[in-house]
Amino acid sequence: MTTPVAPPRSEAPLLNAIDSPADLRRLSPQQLPQLAAEIRQRIIEVVATNGGHLAPCLGVVELTLALHYVFDTPADKIVWDVGHQCYAHKLITGRRDRFHTLRQQNGLSGFPKRDESPYDAFDTGHSSTSISASLGMAVAKDLKGDPTKTIAVIGDGSMTGGMAFEALNQAGHIDKNLIVILNDNEMSISPNVGALSSFLSRKLTGKTAVRMKKEMEHFLKSFSQVGENILNVLKRSEESLKGFFTPGMLFEALKFEYVGPIPGHQFEALLDTLRNVRDFSEGPVLIHVLTTKGKGYGPAEKNPGDFHGLGPFDIATGKPHPSSGPPSYTKVFGDTLIELAEQDPRIAAITAAMPAGTGLIGFAERFPDRFVDVGIAEQHAVTFAAGLAVEGMVPVVAIYSTFMQRALDQVIHDVCLQNLPVVFAIDRGGLVGDDGPTHHGVFDLSFLRFIPNLILMAPKDENELRHMLHTAVHTPAPVAIRYPRGQGQGVAMDEPLTRLPIGKGEVLREGKDLLLLPVGNRVYPAIEAAEGLAKLGIEATVINPRFIRPLDGELLCHWARKTGRVITVEDNAKRGGFGSAVLELLAQHGIDAQVRLLGLPDRFMEHGTQDQLRHQGKIDPPAIISTALALLGKGA
Numbered sequence: 001m002t003t004p005v006a007p008p009r010s011e012a013p014l015l016n017a018i019d020s021p022a023d024l025r026r027l028s029p030q031q032l033p034q035l036a037a038e039i040r041q042r043i044i045e046v047v048a049t050n051g052g053h054l055a056p057c058l059g060v061v062e063l064t065l066a067l068h069y070v071f072d073t074p075a076d077k078i079v080w081d082v083g084h085q086c087y088a089h090k091l092i093t094g095r096r097d098r099f100h101t102l103r104q105q106n107g108l109s110g111f112p113k114r115d116e117s118p119y120d121a122f123d124t125g126h127s128s129t130s131i132s133a134s135l136g137m138a139v140a141k142d143l144k145g146d147p148t149k150t151i152a153v154i155g156d157g158s159m160t161g162g163m164a165f166e167a168l169n170q171a172g173h174i175d176k177n178l179i180v181i182l183n184d185n186e187m188s189i190s191p192n193v194g195a196l197s198s199f200l201s202r203k204l205t206g207k208t209a210v211r212m213k214k215e216m217e218h219f220l221k222s223f224s225q226v227g228e229n230i231l232n233v234l235k236r237s238e239e240s241l242k243g244f245f246t247p248g249m250l251f252e253a254l255k256f257e258y259v260g261p262i263p264g265h266q267f268e269a270l271l272d273t274l275r276n277v278r279d280f281s282e283g284p285v286l287i288h289v290l291t292t293k294g295k296g297y298g299p300a301e302k303n304p305g306d307f308h309g310l311g312p313f314d315i316a317t318g319k320p321h322p323s324s325g326p327p328s329y330t331k332v333f334g335d336t337l338i339e340l341a342e343q344d345p346r347i348a349a350i351t352a353a354m355p356a357g358t359g360l361i362g363f364a365e366r367f368p369d370r371f372v373d374v375g376i377a378e379q380h381a382v383t384f385a386a387g388l389a390v391e392g393m394v395p396v397v398a399i400y401s402t403f404m405q406r407a408l409d410q411v412i413h414d415v416c417l418q419n420l421p422v423v424f425a426i427d428r429g430g431l432v433g434d435d436g437p438t439h440h441g442v443f444d445l446s447f448l449r450f451i452p453n454l455i456l457m458a459p460k461d462e463n464e465l466r467h468m469l470h471t472a473v474h475t476p477a478p479v480a481i482r483y484p485r486g487q488g489q490g491v492a493m494d495e496p497l498t499r500l501p502i503g504k505g506e507v508l509r510e511g512k513d514l515l516l517l518p519v520g521n522r523v524y525p526a527i528e529a530a531e532g533l534a535k536l537g538i539e540a541t542v543i544n545p546r547f548i549r550p551l552d553g554e555l556l557c558h559w560a561r562k563t564g565r566v567i568t569v570e571d572n573a574k575r576g577g578f579g580s581a582v583l584e585l586l587a588q589h590g591i592d593a594q595v596r597l598l599g600l601p602d603r604f605m606e607h608g609t610q611d612q613l614r615h616q617g618k619i620d621p622p623a624i625i626s627t628a629l630a631l632l633g634k635g636a
Contacts, residue, residue, distance in 0.1 A: 012038040018092050021068040021119075032069070032267050036061045040296040042099065043087050044315060050103050051311040051434060052110055053084035055294035055304040056155075059185050059264075063153070063289060064088040066270035067181075070278060071149055077121035077137055081130035081154035081164075083111035083438075084309070085183075086120075093119035103434040105608030111438055125438020126403065127376045128161025130154045131180055135171050138178045149278065151179045157353065160375040171284045172255030179277060180286045184261065185293040185304075251286045260288030265295060305356060309435075326490035329483045330427055332462040334359030336469050336497075337396060337425075338366055346394045347473055350374065352381045358398035358427055378403050382410035382422070389420040394473050398425040401441025401482065402432075408447055416453045416478050423472040429458070429482035430521060430571030431600070431614060436607030441482075442600050445519070446576035448480055449549045455479045455502060456549040458520030462488030464546070470497035482548075484521040484571065486610065503550035507559075511539030514565035514628055517556065519545055519578045522569040522619060529624035538632065548578050556582065557589050565631050566595045569619055574599030596627050 101107025
């Protein structure tokens with residue numbers, strides 16, 4: 001096992017003396033700006049080497065330091081929404097010496113993890129969960145008579161998620177001591193969309209709001225005594241005029257005390273505000289903090305979307321290290337969808353705050369009227385697509401597998417129950433690598449294959465993805481296409497696109513000794529394994545099923561009977577996945593074959609490279625060969 005090598009470190013005298021927030025609190029407030037600069041430099045150095053989430057972390061350095069400086073962590077709990085902004089938090093909570101292992105196998109996670117540190121109050125990775133979790137903690141503390149504080153830190157992008165408002169509504173109703181920090185940088189991953197995002201924008205809280213307030217005061221005073229009376233009524237609550245033009249109106253309506261907006265990179269304002277809230281506030285409080293995503297690193301400030309999450313890059317230029325090879329599945333999907341939409345005006349594309357990540361930037365530029373970014377709202381995205389389909393459109397919903405989990409009810413109830421022709425382009429299916437368990441898409445085959453009316457496909461390569469997408473948009477039923485993260489196989493692209501027969505697989509190699517049934521990105525590794533077995537005198541049939549639902553029962557049963565031995569391989573949880581579907585099929589037809597299932601184990605896979613994790617999960621060519629030899633009684 002390779003031990004991660006630390007990148008060269010810049011001088012950081014303050015940071016190198018901090019092993020816990022207790023050390024941080026020994027510094028004077030005047031020393032904090034220098035510490036913030038040292039932390040930024042350290043984050044940039046490590047992310048440039050390992051990849052990771054850069055812009056979100058650079059944007060909250062001062063806020064992170066202020067929170068740990070003012071509050072008594074870990075007794076006071078900080079819950080980071082999504083968690084991709086936690087690098088500064090990790091650096092000052094006892095993990096500085098291991099920070100170079102960030103996102104490496106057996107190293108630090110890129111997200112908060114309770115089993116990694118007592119300072120990580122809650123495991124996060126998906127958006128809009130922090131207020132719900134923090135409210136639960138606050139209620140529990142109240143029941144126990146525990147006076148310590150609970151703080152949720154949530155971005156304005158995550159605030160567009162419905163779950164956040166469900167929690168705000170409950171928090172205002174039960175009136176518990178809860179502090180919510182709204183980190184307002186006007187971005188999630190891509191620029192935020194929607195009415196709420198515009199409402200939260202600092203554009204309403206800067207010069208425009210001040211000007212509007214002054215003009216309103218001048219206008220009311222012009223009405224002599226009547227105007228003065230109205231103005232006095234409005235001023236009975238502190239800064240109530242501000243509430244007419246700022247998000248304070250919204251949060252106060254939810255029975256939160258609203259504080260802000262305050263500058264998120266000025267320690268004096270942050271420390272004073274946090275101390276006042278800590279010492280004098282009762283009930284739920286929301287502190288509105290204005291930050292700059294990518295703060296302190298020019299390329300990231302200029303293009304924060306490009307530096308949200310990225311691979312290794314050159315610090316001096318901000319440019320990613322050059323890579324060569326085939327295009328990614330994501331790019332092939334995006335390019336193919338444009339090609340199809342050129343021919344069919346019914347095709348529309350929908351994403352949930354991930355236009356770049358899902359490959360839809362080009363589509364959005366070419367067909368702005370047929371592109372919709374709904375914000376961080378996967379449930380809404382799916383039901384919105386169902387509405388489009390009812391009116392004759394062909395909506396293609398592009399969402400990462402791990403985020404599609406959030407919309408399962410809508411897929412079942414709003415799309416499949418009505419048998420609507422919605423296409424789900426499920427990116428990042430399978431192990432994704434360095435982002436770890438919150439982002440692995442290893443359950444989709446299991447939770448999609450049982451849904452009536454849904455057709456479920458997985459391409460063996462990027463060329464097959466093109467044909468599957470072409471097939472999907474011309475199929476009058478719900479269709480899901482599941483494809484992996486990363487580069488394709490580098491195969492030639494067929495023209496023209498053709499429709500695949502629904503529920504039909506293809507035989508790629510024939511052999512008498514056993515049947516290999518790999519699905520999706522496991523097809524080429526299975527071919528490699530079959531070639532290795534051939535050198536040992538073992539002939540394996542390899543079938544690309546193409547469809548997980550419906551299975552090609554005739555083809556699979558024929559070869560299972562002929563060989564008597566079957567090995568399924570999938571980049572998905574073994575339980576309930578493709579292999580389980582094959583077992584059900586063989587049992588239904590009374591086929592007495594020896595079957596072995598290769599899939600990911602019944603536990604959450606940690607972070608590491610995709611190759612490392614596939615080897616660990618025993619779904620790579622050596623694992624296939626070893627399983628085949630054991631099945632044939634030949635040993636490993």
